[in-house]
Amino acid sequence: MSALPTAPGAGRLTGSAGATDGIPAASPVTLGRVLRSEWTKLWSLRSTRWSLAVAFLTQAGLGPLFALLEMGRWNQLSLGQRLFFSPIDHSLVGFHFSQLAIGVLGVLIITGEYSTGQIRSTLLAVPRRLPVLWAKLIVFSVVAFLLIFTGALIAFFVSNAIFTEHHVNVGLGAPHAFRAVLGTALYVTGTGMLCTAFGTMLRATAGGISTFVVILFVLPPILLLLPTGTADAINPYLPSVAGGSVGSALLSPHSFSPWGGFALFCGYVIAAILTAAWLLKRRDA
Amino acid sequence: MIEVRGVSKRYGEKVAVEDLTFTVQPGVVTGFLGPNGAGKSTTMRLILGLDRPTEGTATVAGRSYADLPAPLHEVGAMLEARAIHTGRSARNHLLALAQTHGIPDRRVDEVLDLVGLTHVARKRVGSFSLGMGQRLGIAAALLGDPHTVILDEPANGLDPEGIRWIRTLLIDLAREGRTVFLSSHLMSEIQQSAEHLIVIGKGRLIEDTTVADFVARASADAPVRVRGADPAALAHALTAAGAAVSLEADGALTVTGLAAEQIGELAAADGLVLHELTPLRVTLEEAFMSRTHEAIEYQPTGVPV
Known part of the structure; x- marks a missing residue:
């Protein structure tokens, strides 16, 4: 039956075209199937697993680490520092790092395909293209959210257990506590999605990561060089400020409410994703 | 069946493909020939929906590629440029592709085998040799048991045994009634597996014919080597009969434009003694090169005026 002496499995090909058993002749591409494929892709790369591990460990571990340091030098803190000490925000400091890891990974899940040429294989399987972007965003955001939310909860409880030493601990029922924990996970996840959108637009790892770093880490300090009035007027609209407030217990008089700021941040993320989708659909791959 | 109708592709000012029209039929292997840079890869990318044609349409099974509900079952493609993430294992690469169509895992193991x-x-694809990468590309193309197979320079990086293997595979696929379309810049690679031939040069169609016809026409134009007692008189007579004659270092003449029979009859009529009359075989490679060369010479430079 097999006409291919060097290929032991060749018998499979010699059936009539498209009618081999076990493979339905027309098994269409669906969003569910693309989700499954993107799930496999996410976990089958070493760099992805590392980034996710770093994001989780920094989110869960840095809060408690800083809590230990703070409690150790509590008696050296000024009265003001002790009065305004926020056990919630101190427990969640890890987000500075987890946000970086998730942001870089958000860029890489799409630019890694462009730099290796994998995107061509991907788009040959899913030529309508947009399901690829939706599936990447869904798989990545669900994984990132669950990891960061779990990490933030661990950080919150462990840190507050450490804060009992000087009786400055709070519970998850304290004002703003749960909102800040949830908000941290939402903000970091949103950052990751924003980065996937940048990566899709720029199709290059370096460009994607630079854009992300400039917008989230370079713009805020640059703004301080402007006259105070101007800086205060612009500041609440920065993605990092608008989005970050939902993850913090401290309310700033110069910015939006936590959820109001987060809504604006979501608006930025959606605008970036729609631009990315439009470019992905329109451009030659 | 692949149908390309009036397809042009311009990247800014640069014309990659100009008004191409051809059909690739099922049941035979069709070779897609052209020198490097002729537009073969671009044409394949246009058929596969990776690039959008500036004008015209390209369809597979009557639909544009992007409209196929289950593209991997309809078309299996391997592009020349690498298209695999180097950090992933071969199996996971195929698995991720298979899952988009709900193709079972055991089919992945079958194509790997x-x-x-x-x-x-x-193993990570990054550690693969060129030939192994090529085999993985072929595995991906066969994953969905497709009706149409499109391969861009499949022999690249394969050892002689691998080239033999792929030739047999392609002929078998065509015998099963599939459409097989493969590109190459080497005629020798194509002639052993293809029956039909599409030749392009500078993005334009040069030939759309059978390999047998191409061979026949190439041999008809083949030069003839002639040696005689009086080369000067012989050359004079042949030139007068409309042939092009050139004198070789050993005193023989290379004659083009007349068949060996005509040359022999002409010499007999003029009473000229012949010592040798040898039709020279033009290799397909040479025929192909001269055809594409002509096409390039007589085309405008490609920049629209």
Whole structure:
């Protein structure tokens, strides 16, 4: 039956075209199937697993680490520092790092395909293209959210257990506590999605990561060089400020409410994703 | 069946493909020939929906590629440029592709076995040789058991045994009634597996014919080597009869434009003694090169005026 002496499995090909058993002749591409494929892709790369591990460990571990340091030098803190000490925000400091890891990974899940040429294989399987972007965003955001939310909860409880030493601990029922924990996970996840959108637009790892770093880490300090009035007027609209407030217990008089700021941040993320989708659909791959 | 109708592709000012029209029929292997840079890869990318044509349409099974509900079952393609993430294992690469169509995992193992990569299935693609990467590309193309197979320069990086293997595979696929379309810049590679031939040069169609016809026409134009007692008189007579004659270092003449029979009759009529009359075989490679060369020479430079 097999006409291919060097290929032991060749018998499979010699059936009539498209009618081999076990493979339905027309098994269409669906969003569910693309989700499954993107799930496999996410976990089958070493760099992805590392980034996710770093994001989780920094989110869960840095809060408690800083809590230990703070409690150790509590008696050296000024009265003001002790009065305004926020056990919630101190427990969640890890987000500075987890946000970086998730942001870089958000860029890489799409630019890694462009730099290796994998995107061509991907788009040959899913030529309508947009399901690829939706599936990447869904798989990545669900994984990132669950990891960061779990990490933030661990950080919150462990840190507050450490804060009992000087009786400055709070519970998850304290004002703003749960909102800040949830908000941290939402903000970091949103950052990751924003980065996937940048990566899709720029199709290059370096460009994607630079854009992300400039917008989230370079713009805020640059703004301080402007006259105070101007800086205060612009500041609440920065993605990092608008989005970050939902993850913090401290309310700033110069910015939006936590959820109001987060809504604006979501608006930025959606605008970036729609631009990315439009470019992905329109451009030659 | 692949149908390309009036397809042009311009990247800014640069014309990659100009008004191409051809059909690739099922049941035979069709070779797609052209020198490097002729537009073969671009044409394949246009058929596969990776690039959008500036004008015209390209369809597979009557639909544009992007409209196929299950593209991997309809078309299996391997592009020349690398298209695989180097950090993933061969098996996971195929698995992720299979899952988009709900193709079962065991089919992944089957195609790995078919291309002889089972023993390295769990190794990272980055560690693969060029030939192994090529085999993995072929495995991906066969994953959905497609009706149409499109391969861009499949022999690249394969050893002679691998080239033989792929030739047999392609002929078998065509015999099963599939459409097989493969590109190459080497005629010798195509002539052993293809029956039909599409030749392009500078993005334009030069030939759309059978390999047999192409060979026949190439041999008809083949030069003839002639040696005689009086080369000067012989050359004079042949030139007068409309042939092009050139004198070789050993005193022989290379004659083009007349068949060996005509030259012999002409010499007999003029009473000229012949010592040798040898029709020279033009290799397909040469025929192909001269055809594409002409096409390039007589085309405008490609920049619209």
